Amino acid sequence: MKNLLEHTGIEPGRLHFSWISSAESTKFVDVVKKITEEVKALAETKKYVKTSTQG
Amino acid sequence: MTAYTDKIRQIASKLLTEGKVDMVIGFRKGSIPMMNQPLFIKTPGEAQELIWDSHCALNLANYVTNRKEKIGIVAKGCDSRNLVTHIIENKITREQLHIIGVPCTGMVDRHKVSAMIEAEITAIEESGDSIKISGNGFSKELKKTEVLQENCAGCTHRNPVIYDELVGELVPEQSGVDPYASVREVESMSPEEKWNYFEDLISNCIRCYACRNACPLCYCPTCFVDESRPQWVGKSQDPTDVRTFHLLRAYHCAGRCSDCGACERACPMGIKVREFTKKLNKDCLELYGWEAGLTVDARPALDTFKADDPQDFIK
Numbered sequence: 001m002k003n004l005l006e007h008t009g010i011e012p013g014r015l016h017f018s019w020i021s022s023a024e025s026t027k028f029v030d031v032v033k034k035i036t037e038e039v040k041a042l043a044e045t046k047k048y049v050k051t052s053t054q055g
Numbered sequence: 056m057t058a059y060t061d062k063i064r065q066i067a068s069k070l071l072t073e074g075k076v077d078m079v080i081g082f083r084k085g086s087i088p089m090m091n092q093p094l095f096i097k098t099p100g101e102a103q104e105l106i107w108d109s110h111c112a113l114n115l116a117n118y119v120t121n122r123k124e125k126i127g128i129v130a131k132g133c134d135s136r137n138l139v140t141h142i143i144e145n146k147i148t149r150e151q152l153h154i155i156g157v158p159c160t161g162m163v164d165r166h167k168v169s170a171m172i173e174a175e176i177t178a179i180e181e182s183g184d185s186i187k188i189s190g191n192g193f194s195k196e197l198k199k200t201e202v203l204q205e206n207c208a209g210c211t212h213r214n215p216v217i218y219d220e221l222v223g224e225l226v227p228e229q230s231g232v233d234p235y236a237s238v239r240e241v242e243s244m245s246p247e248e249k250w251n252y253f254e255d256l257i258s259n260c261i262r263c264y265a266c267r268n269a270c271p272l273c274y275c276p277t278c279f280v281d282e283s284r285p286q287w288v289g290k291s292q293d294p295t296d297v298r299t300f301h302l303l304r305a306y307h308c309a310g311r312c313s314d315c316g317a318c319e320r321a322c323p324m325g326i327k328v329r330e331f332t333k334k335l336n337k338d339c340l341e342l343y344g345w346e347a348g349l350t351v352d353a354r355p356a357l358d359t360f361k362a363d364d365p366q367d368f369i370k
Contacts, residue, residue, distance in 0.1 A: 002368050004305065007241060007334045008298075009250025017369045031370065047250060050295040 112162035131159035133315035135215035136348025156218025161207030206316035209234035269321035305331035
């Protein structure tokens with residue numbers, strides 16, 4: 001899924017996958033921090049943003 | 056390839072006369088050039104309507120989904136791979152099928168031929184490797200290899216992978232062709248260029264869903280695009296909705312697509328919709344060594360789990 005989205009123009013670093021057990025609270029915090037940083041660095045996306053109100 | 060016609064008629068007639076099948080699915084000549092139609096026959100007399108030429112590009116596996124009868128079906132390489140996929144996915148049983156295998160040398164790209172001529176093409180004839188198109192006041196001879204569908208030009212499974220009888224000698228498989236050349240080209244682009252490439256590619260999509268309808272893989276009772284509770288994707292012409300449709304259509308074909316090209320052929324706007332599915336085919340091959348529909352004895356890539364499956368995308 002990541003491959004095709006990136007193949008069609010989504011920037012690497014925009015989409016993240018992770019597997020976190022409910023017992024792994026610290027991993028959850030680390031992952032969220034890392035994702036937030038990486039996505040912030042890419043700036044606001046114009047892709048997959050629907051501007052029209054139809055449909 | 057036109058010599059196959061007699062053999063197909065003969066086999067179909069025999070199967071129906073002997074009662075081995077209840078129905079034969081093949082092609083008949085279409086009402087306009089290059090547009091052959093699927094034909095379902097139930098009596099030996101109708102077998103004379105069956106034909107074979109380089110315009111039988113629809114995928115007949117599309118018509119056996121959930122059928123209860125015994126069916127004789129004409130199948131070229133890609134059709135046979137989709138029959139295998141149908142069998143794996145329990146959409147038909149092997150015992151119900153009598154597969155009339157057709158070794159194939161490729162189908163003619165109707166979009167390409169139409170684009171070459173401004174006037175209306177009213178007739179098309181072929182003999183061997185040459186194709187003669189004609190219309191009001193013109194006639195032109197073409198080489199079949201010049202106007203092959205893109206997926207046929209890069210095809211490495213021209214012979215049926217599963218069959219009960221053949222209509223002719225097996226043809227040599229092509230080597231040295233790269234089915235994924237255009238995927239590689241896109242892969243080398245920057246994210247921005249990729250985005251714009253696909254934006255341009257699907258810009259004239261009218262959301263008619265002909266690509267979906269022509270596809271043998273798309274047999275859900277209710278397609279995600281037609282559902283309204285929940286509504287998975289907007290039904291408008293907004294570029295985001297159009298792109299979402301194409302993306303999801305492709306994902307639903309992941310690890311199942313034989314690259315038969317029926318979607319692209321069916322598209323009234325000439326959109327290269329295979330650019331989406333081809334990337335997934337390439338990934339399946341590179342990540343899992345999987346090509347769809349080659350054997351009924353293996354489970355598809357997205358249907359199994361192996362300990363050594365690539366998983367470095369999960370952090």
